[in-house]
Amino acid sequence: MSHRTIRVSLPGDATPTSDRSYDIVIGAGAMDSIGAALRSAGARRAVVIADSAIVEPHAARVAAVLGAASIDAAVLAVPAGEASKSVAEAGRLWGELARLAVDRGTHIVAVGGGVVGDLAGFVAATFVRGLPVWQVPTTLVAQVDSAIGGKTGINLTAGKNLVGAFWQPRGVFADIDALATLPRREFTSGLAEVVKYGMILDAEFFHWLEAHAARILTRDATALVHVVERSAALKAHVVERDEHERTGLRAVLNYGHTFGHAFETAAGYGTLLHGEAVAIGMAAAAQLAESLGRIGPDIVSRQQQLLTALELPATVAAYGQLAKPATADELLAIMARDKKTLGGRLRFVLPSRIGHVELVDGVDPALVRRVLGM
Ligand SMILES: NC(=O)c1ccc[n+]([C@@H]2O[C@H](COP(=O)([O-])OP(=O)(O)OC[C@H]3O[C@@H](n4cnc5c(N)ncnc54)[C@H](O)[C@@H]3O)[C@@H](O)[C@H]2O)c1
Ligand SMILES: [Zn+2]
Known part of the structure; x- marks a missing residue:
């Protein structure tokens, strides 16, 4: 080939x-x-x-x-x-x-x-x-x-x-x-970052993933080349424009990661794979964006359907099934310590449509609590 x-x-x-x-x-x-x-x-x-x-x-x-x-x-x-x-x-x-x-x-x-x-x-x-x-x-x-x-x-x-x-x-x-x-869980964990690229930068790629989820899971070589090529191109594009994370552009790559890191940390090392935590983190971020009126419920559910089709956890509730439940206080405390937060203010990368995200600062902790359902 x-x-x-x-x-x-x-x-x-x-x-x-x-x-x-x-x-x-x-x-x-x-x-x-x-x-x-x-x-x-x-x-x-x-x-x-x-x-x-x-x-x-x-x-x-x-x-x-x-x-x-x-x-x-x-x-x-x-x-x-x-x-x-x-x-x-x-x-x-x-x-x-x-x-x-x-x-x-x-x-x-x-x-x-x-x-x-x-x-x-x-x-x-x-x-x-x-x-x-x-x-x-x-x-x-x-x-x-x-x-x-x-x-x-x-x-x-x-x-x-x-x-x-x-x-x-x-x-x-x-x-x-x-x-x-690669073991199945390691493989699907990587697919969470792939879905992330579609959500943050490329609606067309997101549609392609929706259309080819089953083929991707069989690890068909042609499908995998496209998955890796498109993802690598999107990451390269971001890195070229903000190599040292100075302009804020590279921050778009953190979509799902503020929540995800909190889930990962609270679960304890080795319970959730990083990509699984990011998948649940993207579910939480999409819900937060919906509660802020930034997106409609259709986008939340399309992301959920794609994650599910790729055999990833796709809802905040899935966290409680995969790991010992953490309290909203615990999760908020971890998020406030995240090295990407500014002075303890909650800051999230949130979708405004499929293929586009924005950095949103100073999100009300009460809304975050509601998304966490605790
Ligand atoms: N530098 C960055 O920009 C960046 C971005 C994302 C993640 N990371 C880091 O990457 C790490 C996670 O990477 P990962 O998910 O690749 O984990 P990993 O390197 O631990 O690999 C996962 C597992 O797969 C095994 N493995 C590797 N290749 C295999 C293969 N071909 N077949 C079978 N088994 C194989 C490994 O032995 C390991 O057990 C974290 O430390 C994270 O912080 C860095
Ligand atoms: Zn990641």
Whole structure:
């Protein structure tokens, strides 16, 4: 199958000629292009940082492709799971890179989901003040979201993603073949972010998702390429216009996330997957928008129907069925602490129609309580 390419266009940093633009290559077997890409970027060596669960087959395949392009590649495995996005694991990887005598001619290749992408990206951003990094996302979440846009980081006990850096990859290889082995819940969780792109930016894509939900769930390759291509293009578009989250545009990506993070945190780590929490968060946000008179009930129910068709939780009530119920006070307190709130004022990204959202500040907590139904 031929590959699709999405260009992320970014200005140079030090000089106008130091272009930081890169390609996202999408398709079955896309990771096989990585050898040629590193060679043309002048890489002499590579260190592949990989999720331990998928060293075989994916990281081994990447290392073999690099070897065939005469690029010597060491593989470092990171234990699967969010706990690896830690100071301890970053420190261990820095030590390994020093032991391997890594220099600026060495490129880092991240192979895995968002956990490995964020961690390896952060390690690349910081070791010897910055090594080139390439992303080979192997989960749907990583292919449509985390591998694109240059946000890297690790967690502290005090909170998720509290330490990090903006560090754009040199290229992204979203290989649709890798999605075949994803557990069902991990796959559908990624679809929540896909629905999000339709809701915030692209009504036509939202209609396409409605028409093809069943085919997407069978993981039909042609459907998946379109899902990843359209999502990647929308994310790239936002990142190009607000790379460092300064103008407020990148904030549209937080649709469903203020509620979602609160659900995720209150449920306790590992109960709800991120995408499941975002799906319920979008249900809550749509209801809030309706109660503010910003949208009609038809939009709330279309979003609910699409989420349901994609086998995602689709209502605020679903939260109580999936996790131990939290009180509205608990959820509001978590939302007020969100690093995206301003001075404790409640702020939400809310739809005004399918394909369009607005940032709404100073929402009355009583309305939020009513949406939470508590
Ligand atoms: N940087 C960003 O912009 C950004 C955006 C969204 C999310 N994130 C981060 O991404 C992380 C979540 O990413 P995720 O959902 O990919 O989780 P993950 O990286 O933990 O992967 C999920 C699970 O799937 C397994 N896995 C990975 N690839 C597989 C494959 N091909 N087949 C079978 N199993 C596979 C992993 O071992 C893991 O158990 C969070 O830490 C979140 O903060 C970052
Ligand atoms: Zn998300």
